[in-house]
Amino acid sequence: MPVTKETLQEIALSEAEYEAIVERLGREPSHVELGMFGALWSEHCGYKHSRPLLGLFPRESPRVLVGPGEENAGVVDVGGDLAVVMKVESHNHPSAVEPFQGAATGVGGIVRDILTMGARPIALLNSLRFGPLSQARNRYLFEGVVGGISWYGNCIGVPDVAGEIAFSESYTHNPLVNAMCVGLMPHSRLVRARATGVGNILMLVGADTGRDGIHGASGLASRTFEAERELRPTVQVGNPFLEKVLIEACLEVLERVPEGVVGMQDLGAAGLTSACVESAARGSGGVVVDVARVPRREAGMTPYEVMLSESQERMLLVVRGGYEERVREVFEKWDLTWAVIGLVTDDGLVRVYDGSALVAELPVQTLVDAPQYRLQGRKPEGLEALQSFDLGRLPLPEIPPAEALKRVLASPNVASRESVFRQYDHQVQLNTVVPPGAADAAVLRLKEGGLGIALAIDGNGRYCYLDPYMGGAIAVAEACRNVACVGARPVAITDGLNFGNPERPQVYYQLEECIKGMAEACRRLGVPVVSGNVSLYNETEAKAVYPTPVVGALGILEDVSRHATMTFREAGDVVVLLGQSGFSGDPATLAGSEFLELFHGLVAGRPYLDLELEARVQGLVVRALERGLLRSAHDCSEGGVAVALAECCIAGGVGFQGTSRVEGRWDSALFGEGQSRVVVSLPRAHLPRLRAMARRRAVPLTVLGRVGGEELTVPGLLQVAVAELASDYRSGLA
Numbered sequence: 001m002p003v004t005k006e007t008l009q010e011i012a013l014s015e016a017e018y019e020a021i022v023e024r025l026g027r028e029p030s031h032v033e034l035g036m037f038g039a040l041w042s043e044h045c046g047y048k049h050s051r052p053l054l055g056l057f058p059r060e061s062p063r064v065l066v067g068p069g070e071e072n073a074g075v076v077d078v079g080g081d082l083a084v085v086m087k088v089e090s091h092n093h094p095s096a097v098e099p100f101q102g103a104a105t106g107v108g109g110i111v112r113d114i115l116t117m118g119a120r121p122i123a124l125l126n127s128l129r130f131g132p133l134s135q136a137r138n139r140y141l142f143e144g145v146v147g148g149i150s151w152y153g154n155c156i157g158v159p160d161v162a163g164e165i166a167f168s169e170s171y172t173h174n175p176l177v178n179a180m181c182v183g184l185m186p187h188s189r190l191v192r193a194r195a196t197g198v199g200n201i202l203m204l205v206g207a208d209t210g211r212d213g214i215h216g217a218s219g220l221a222s223r224t225f226e227a228e229r230e231l232r233p234t235v236q237v238g239n240p241f242l243e244k245v246l247i248e249a250c251l252e253v254l255e256r257v258p259e260g261v262v263g264m265q266d267l268g269a270a271g272l273t274s275a276c277v278e279s280a281a282r283g284s285g286g287v288v289v290d291v292a293r294v295p296r297r298e299a300g301m302t303p304y305e306v307m308l309s310e311s312q313e314r315m316l317l318v319v320r321g322g323y324e325e326r327v328r329e330v331f332e333k334w335d336l337t338w339a340v341i342g343l344v345t346d347d348g349l350v351r352v353y354d355g356s357a358l359v360a361e362l363p364v365q366t367l368v369d370a371p372q373y374r375l376q377g378r379k380p381e382g383l384e385a386l387q388s389f390d391l392g393r394l395p396l397p398e399i400p401p402a403e404a405l406k407r408v409l410a411s412p413n414v415a416s417r418e419s420v421f422r423q424y425d426h427q428v429q430l431n432t433v434v435p436p437g438a439a440d441a442a443v444l445r446l447k448e449g450g451l452g453i454a455l456a457i458d459g460n461g462r463y464c465y466l467d468p469y470m471g472g473a474i475a476v477a478e479a480c481r482n483v484a485c486v487g488a489r490p491v492a493i494t495d496g497l498n499f500g501n502p503e504r505p506q507v508y509y510q511l512e513e514c515i516k517g518m519a520e521a522c523r524r525l526g527v528p529v530v531s532g533n534v535s536l537y538n539e540t541e542a543k544a545v546y547p548t549p550v551v552g553a554l555g556i557l558e559d560v561s562r563h564a565t566m567t568f569r570e571a572g573d574v575v576v577l578l579g580q581s582g583f584s585g586d587p588a589t590l591a592g593s594e595f596l597e598l599f600h601g602l603v604a605g606r607p608y609l610d611l612e613l614e615a616r617v618q619g620l621v622v623r624a625l626e627r628g629l630l631r632s633a634h635d636c637s638e639g640g641v642a643v644a645l646a647e648c649c650i651a652g653g654v655g656f657q658g659t660s661r662v663e664g665r666w667d668s669a670l671f672g673e674g675q676s677r678v679v680v681s682l683p684r685a686h687l688p689r690l691r692a693m694a695r696r697r698a699v700p701l702t703v704l705g706r707v708g709g710e711e712l713t714v715p716g717l718l719q720v721a722v723a724e725l726a727s728d729y730r731s732g733l734a
Helices: 005-008 017-025 031-040 091-098 099-115 137-155 216-220 240-258 271-282 303-308 324-331 365-367 385-387 401-410 461-466 469-485 505-527 594-600 609-625 641-651 666-671 684-696 724-732
Strands: 065-066 074-079 082-089 120-130 161-166 176-186 201-206 262-265 286-290 314-319 336-345 351-352 358-362 431-436 440-445 452-456 487-497 529-535 548-557 576-577 630-635 657-658 677-683 702-708 709-716 719-721
Touching: 005 017, 017 031, 017 240, 031 271, 031 303, 031 358, 074 487, 074 529, 074 548, 074 576, 082 487, 082 548, 082 594, 091 099, 091 137, 091 176, 099 120, 099 137, 099 176, 099 240, 099 286, 099 401, 120 137, 120 240, 120 440, 120 548, 137 161, 137 724, 161 440, 176 452, 176 487, 176 529, 176 548, 201 240, 201 324, 240 262, 240 314, 240 324, 262 271, 262 461, 271 286, 271 303, 271 314, 271 365, 303 314, 303 351, 303 358, 314 324, 314 609, 324 336, 324 365, 351 365, 358 365, 365 529, 385 461, 385 657, 401 440, 401 594, 401 641, 401 666, 401 719, 401 724, 452 469, 461 469, 461 505, 461 548, 469 487, 469 505, 469 548, 469 609, 469 630, 487 505, 505 548, 505 709, 576 609, 576 641, 576 684, 576 719, 594 666, 609 684, 641 666, 641 709, 641 724, 709 724, 719 724
Parallel strands: 082 529, 120 161, 286 351, 487 529, 657 709
Antiparallel strands: 065 074, 074 082, 082 176, 120 176, 201 314, 201 336, 262 314, 286 336, 351 358, 431 440, 440 452, 452 548, 487 548, 576 677, 576 702, 630 677, 657 702, 709 719
8 A cells, every 4th residue: 555554544544445545546646635535535524424324314394495414504594584594513622632722713613604605693602511620621621612712702793692511521531612603694695605607716715824724624523532642733723803804705795796606615624625625516516726826824835735724714705707806806805815726617526736737636526425334333331221220219318408409509510601601792793682691592683573583502411321312302302492491483403413433333322323312303393403513533542422412403583572581580470380290209300410410429310301292391382472471481401490490580589489399209309300391480360371271282280389589498398598599509610
């Protein structure tokens, strides 16, 4: 074999894959060609182990304009000739190496994915995972990631409106950083990332090209951290001020010269290689590129480095012949560097020149046709024992329920995220109606006849570790429940799938089962998957992270003024639990719970979700809010109903006087994390109508008590001042 194993390892290609390349080409690839194959056949770009499974997702509905895999992001019709563009993207491996820039460029990259569709980015969300903050390196990663997200988002003027954070030992060496962006545009401005029209020009605009990020997609994001190596050069470096200018300039080009722009593509993973080749593939044609024309910020760069650089803040435009001057004028007005670097052809080849020297000539279809692997998964050893663990035989904690509640509220997985989201500017653009921390989802005004959208992102790795299928379904259900709790009807999701090495049967089992569970939940809840991202090889020394799918959900409010928050507001309002009959303590609901790990050091049991009940509960909450029956709504998730009640009290600075007694064990009754439950408050006069609606929809309803006083009380069990709870809750993470 003419290339060494070390070379193949550097670009994350196997020997069998190299041999397949030689067979398809009928010759040995050149150095540049091999680098291009390494990038596009990487797990990060080629989805070698996940693409066969992703076809299980439902992806169609009357609202879906662009579905998964078609373009850079999904597009959803939200009414009023407006479309929302949405996607989640991971930057896990770069953030593990250089947390500030890894997270910052993750934000920059997902923003450009939205921009390339022709949409203005209007909101950012994030989903983060770290090891315990008791360890210094985990604190360093946590602070660096949050700093990078806030720096980049604040500088480009896109509000960071929602997110979630979790901590577990499984993420100690492999933090997860998933960034979601949402954009808005009129239907008429939809742009495709396609290179079509023979003779149309390829125009590169934005930052000069440097050596940062080379092998980012193949060498960093497509393999595990098995050995200590210097990886910082593979992490991109961001310039948010340049990105802000690039956003405005590209949107102005689309506004002023719409007929001149045939296609637009950002330069993210694999840089110029993926931008040119994938655009040509979508356009069923070819391209000619001259790397000598690419503006550079470093001397002596080779064609290999130029084609594989992942320097940030760059866009590739396919400009119709005769319009280049008008496009150029806009970019020069914004003082942006631009260059014509190539042409569109119809021969199905990508040809790369360095001046007059041809350095690569490859079939486009061969480059984008990475091998696909459908493996046989195997249930992890010991999982059966964890699932069948008898939670009912655990002793009750020796501390009283009030102290247990305070400890759960102060735990990093439950405590207030105010110390994080106060670093983000969530009011820029002036469309944020419900900000972070006020409700289960953010609410944004679209400035069109009262129309609004709700956005949430959620996931729970512990549930997926214990039961990948059920955990995947719960991730979808909870994200959709979050938007339902503010009054929005869930209409679409985007997902980020974070797993270990898929070549290990136990990990592949987790990946396959999670996707199956998510797909079933999507079908039952009527929400298609419109976009997403897969991040594999999140493990060190054969220790994988928890299987962690995160789900970003979009909901629509026809009248944005009819939204809800979690806040208890009016003394005397009735507090009701929807989705559960009685206030019972079933030990099975402690499966995978925060309480179980905090007090018993266990991650055990088997989470459960009734998807039919989930759909009925969500429908009831949305309908009741549309009719103006409810004053607040908050789903029961981490920490169970006791934490949900406490959060509602803390948000409103008011107490809760319980009237419903606990049946059975107090630990599971207060802190069990059974699904499909929502705590709502409403005027007493509205209770008969809510009861009737719940009865018609077969949704269990339990009156828990009423709003009022300065304490949170549960008869015979719990009596604690809200001020004390607030102190623990607000200081837990800080």
